[in-house]
Amino acid sequence: MTTETITNTHASLYQESEDFSFPTLPPFPADIPTAPLLRLSLSSLRSSSEESGRFFTASKELGFFYLDLRNDPLGEELLSQSSRFFDLAPKFYKLGREELSKYDYKNVGSYMGYKGFGSAVVDEKGNLDRNEFYNIPKDDFFGISEKPFTHPDILYQNTDLIKSYINNSHALITLLLNHLNTHLQLPEGTLQSLHRLNEPSGDQIRIIKSPPQPPSDQHTALGKHTDFGSLTLLFNQLGGLQILPPPSLTPAGKEPEWTYVKPLRGHCIINLGDAMTKFTGGLLRSNIHRVVSPPGEQAEETRYSVVYFSRPEDEVVLKRLEGGVIPNGQDDGEAMNSKEWIKLQALRLRKVGVEKSEEERRRLWEETGRGS
Numbered sequence: 001m002t003t004e005t006i007t008n009t010h011a012s013l014y015q016e017s018e019d020f021s022f023p024t025l026p027p028f029p030a031d032i033p034t035a036p037l038l039r040l041s042l043s044s045l046r047s048s049s050e051e052s053g054r055f056f057t058a059s060k061e062l063g064f065f066y067l068d069l070r071n072d073p074l075g076e077e078l079l080s081q082s083s084r085f086f087d088l089a090p091k092f093y094k095l096g097r098e099e100l101s102k103y104d105y106k107n108v109g110s111y112m113g114y115k116g117f118g119s120a121v122v123d124e125k126g127n128l129d130r131n132e133f134y135n136i137p138k139d140d141f142f143g144i145s146e147k148p149f150t151h152p153d154i155l156y157q158n159t160d161l162i163k164s165y166i167n168n169s170h171a172l173i174t175l176l177l178n179h180l181n182t183h184l185q186l187p188e189g190t191l192q193s194l195h196r197l198n199e200p201s202g203d204q205i206r207i208i209k210s211p212p213q214p215p216s217d218q219h220t221a222l223g224k225h226t227d228f229g230s231l232t233l234l235f236n237q238l239g240g241l242q243i244l245p246p247p248s249l250t251p252a253g254k255e256p257e258w259t260y261v262k263p264l265r266g267h268c269i270i271n272l273g274d275a276m277t278k279f280t281g282g283l284l285r286s287n288i289h290r291v292v293s294p295p296g297e298q299a300e301e302t303r304y305s306v307v308y309f310s311r312p313e314d315e316v317v318l319k320r321l322e323g324g325v326i327p328n329g330q331d332d333g334e335a336m337n338s339k340e341w342i343k344l345q346a347l348r349l350r351k352v353g354v355e356k357s358e359e360e361r362r363r364l365w366e367e368t369g370r371g372s
């Protein structure tokens with residue numbers, strides 16, 4: 001059976017004797033299948049070429065993995081800062097949807113700031129999302145935006161945390177990019193030079209809130225998508241994230257099925273975005289994922305996520321890099337720069353609200369090609 005295979009594979013990836021649950025939250029159910037993410041460790045990655053090899057494998061095969069951040073100075077700082085964001089999240093959303101909607105900048109062509117609840121299409125039926133989120137731009141907080149946006153005071157009150165978290169996330173991403181650069185046999189520093197901290201980019205922290213859904217009417221909270229940028233660092237405490245594994249990781253004769261990614265305390269979930277696939281002519285994988293109601297008793301909780309999205313610098317053209325082990329081949333023709341590409345992808349499904357007809361919403365979904 002598919003489910004058994006997936007569960008077994010997963011069980012073999014970390015020692016079941018360790019307890020990675022979150023003590024103050026209802027447990028992730030023990031009896032549902034979970035996705036076969038490799039569990040890597042930051043401290044091992046720093047010293048072990050074998051761990052680095054497993055990272056490259058994960059980046060090619062699934063494009064998603066766990067990173068154990070414990071027992072590493074940078075990792076421990078990220079863990080404690082991410083929990084400060086989980087503490088901040090309920091206070092932040094207490095501002096309320098009406099107040100937060102003042103910081104929705106989609107009408108001036110930006111995806112930074114607030115995205116209101118139910119303001120994007122999530123599926124082919126034209127259903128709307130069931131979450132709200134706030135994108136905190138690196139460039140505004142680093143003072144390098146041409147025209148910074150205004151953000152809620154509570155964020156300015158946390159400027160030190162925000163800046164330090166960006167610095168640390170970026171440091172981790174740089175380390176990961178350097179490993180990929182080595183495996184790809186690109187000239188030293190190639191990937192790093194496309195992601196410099198102090199150059200304008202779409203890097204952002206995102207804080208997501210999904211309230212519990214009525215048991216009789218549950219649907220996708222965040223529609224299926226791939227991330228648009230380079231690497232995403234994701235902290236989850238409750239389940240809800242699902243991936244659709246590639247056929248190569250699906251038992252022979254079975255169709256890939258949406259599978260939960262179980263959050264593990266002490267770890268973040270890392271995934272690769274479309275930019276990495278484009279840079280490497282498809283060698284690295286940006287895997288499709290979505291968010292649904294948390295499983296079991298967890299469904300009654302409000303779910304928050306803390307995410308850091310790294311993106312190539314604004315002016316970087318998203319096309320195959322030449323050299324190393326990057327396969328030769330045709331580019332897909334869309335040689336846009338990072339800024340244009342991300343804006344196009346991020347705002348595409350947000351041209352609507354409930355006032356739009358179901359048919360218009362369905363058409364928008366179709367235009368993205370995500371149904372196929």
Ligand SMILES: O=C(O)CCC(=O)C(=O)O
Pocket residue numbers: 206208222227234236240241289290291305307
């Ligand atoms: O909330 C999550 O677990 C995932 C969020 C996500 O995929 C995204 O914001 O791109």
Ligand SMILES: [Fe+2]
Pocket residue numbers: 225226227289
């Ligand atoms: Fe995502």
